[in-house]
Amino acid sequence: xxxxxxxxxxxxxxxxxxxxxxxxxxxxxxxxxxxxxxxxxxxxxxxxxxxxxxxxxxxxxxxxxxxxxxxxxxxxxxxxxxxxxxxxxxxxxxxxxxxxxxxxxxxxxxxxxxxxxx
Amino acid sequence: xxxxxxxxxxxxxxxxxxxxxxxxxxxxxxxxxxxxxxxxxxxxxxxxxxxxxxxxxxxxxxxxxxxxxxxxxxxxxxxxxxxxxxxxxxxxxxxxxxxxxxxxxxxxxxxxxxxxxx
Numbered sequence: 001x002x003x004x005x006x007x008x009x010x011x012x013x014x015x016x017x018x019x020x021x022x023x024x025x026x027x028x029x030x031x032x033x034x035x036x037x038x039x040x041x042x043x044x045x046x047x048x049x050x051x052x053x054x055x056x057x058x059x060x061x062x063x064x065x066x067x068x069x070x071x072x073x074x075x076x077x078x079x080x081x082x083x084x085x086x087x088x089x090x091x092x093x094x095x096x097x098x099x100x101x102x103x104x105x106x107x108x109x110x111x112x113x114x115x116x117x118x
Numbered sequence: 119x120x121x122x123x124x125x126x127x128x129x130x131x132x133x134x135x136x137x138x139x140x141x142x143x144x145x146x147x148x149x150x151x152x153x154x155x156x157x158x159x160x161x162x163x164x165x166x167x168x169x170x171x172x173x174x175x176x177x178x179x180x181x182x183x184x185x186x187x188x189x190x191x192x193x194x195x196x197x198x199x200x201x202x203x204x205x206x207x208x209x210x211x212x213x214x215x216x217x218x219x220x221x222x223x224x225x226x227x228x229x230x231x232x233x234x235x236x
Contacts (some may be wrong), residue, residue, distance in 0.1 A: 008175060009197035025173055025201060028229040030148065032173060055143055055150060057126060057222070059177070079127035083143060104175070106224060108158040 009105065012100050013038055029111070035103040036096035037063065047089040052109050057081040061101030064093035086110055126177065130218050147229070153221040155181065155213035155226055166205040170227050175199040179219030182211035204228055 004025055013020065019040050025032040042048070046070060056065075058080050064073035065082065068089040076082065084090055086109075095101040122143055131138065137158050143150040144231050160166070165186060174183075182191035183200065186207040194200065202208055204227075213219040 004173075004199075004201040005192075006199060007195075007197040008199055024199060027226070030224075030226050030229075031169075032224065053145075055122075074123075079124075079125040081122075081124060081126055081142060083122040104222075106148075106150065108145070108148050108226075111148075111229075 008034055008102070008104065012060075012102060014038060014100050025051070027110040031107040033103075033105045033107065035101075035105055037061070037092070037101040037103065038096045039095055040092070041094050042091035047091050049089045050084075050107075051086055052107050053086045054084045055081065055106040055108075056084065057104040059104060060101040061096035061099050062103050063095045063103075065079045066091050122158045126152055126222065127220070130178075130220060132156060132218050147227045149225040151221075151223045153223055153226065155179070155210070155219040157213055157215045157222070158210070159212050160209035165209050166223075167205070169202045169204055170220075170225050172202045173199065173224040173226075174202065175222040177212035177220040177222060178226050181213045181219050183223075184209050184211045 006024065007026070013036065016036065016038050022034040023031060024034055042101040057079060058076045060078055062075060062077045064075055066073040067084070073093040074082070119143055121182065126142070130155065134154070134156050137156070138154040141149060141150055141151040176194045176196060180193060181194045182193055184191040185202070191211040192200070
């Protein structure tokens with residue numbers, strides 16, 4: 001029987017050189033991921049351009065998330081969540097330099113409505 | 119343009135009579151929900167029996183979650199997450215009596231693999 005359990009706050013390293021990505025759940029069309037950022041940002045000129053949607057929730061630390069069609073980054077603090085629809089280009093301008101930024105990211109493939117197309 | 123944002127820790131009432139359920143995101147096949155429990159438990163004899171799967175994460179407080187095929191409730195504390203597959207009957211035996219228990223619940227319809235059936 002499938003039984004996926006753990007604690008999201010465990011084993012958060014504060015001085016990693018790279019961002020750390022951990023799959024908490026991966027099934028068809030859905031992936032729940034923990035991301036730990038320790039000051040990293042997206043490389044200059046880089047944009048995430050995803051075919052899937054992503055719902056993010058910041059559980060500690062903070063980050064500046066820039067959406068391509070907005071003039072300035074949104075500051076996400078502990079508890080803030082945001083939906084990034086598929087195809088909406090975005091980048092991480094900065095993450096907290098003083099403590100780890102813990103993200104919960106729910107990636108999902110938008111499904112067409114099932115019932116109204118029959 | 120869809121833009122669903124907020125803070126999951128805001129407006130948590132500590133003395134509500136009933137559990138509080140808030141949809142943070144609802145799209146076809148996926149619902150992300152905040153639940154605030156303040157000491158409630160499932161009624162005696164009641165079992166959740168869901169056709170969809172549910173991934174839960176406790177963000178504050180604590181709870182005892184009983185799965186039907188297990189002898190004792192699992193104690194979920196801050197940061198603990200658990201997948202409850204579709205059809206696995208379960209109930210909430212208790213929630214924290216001293217502080218609100220804040221759950222993030224990701225409900226999703228299991229999808230058959232798309233590529234291997236073709």
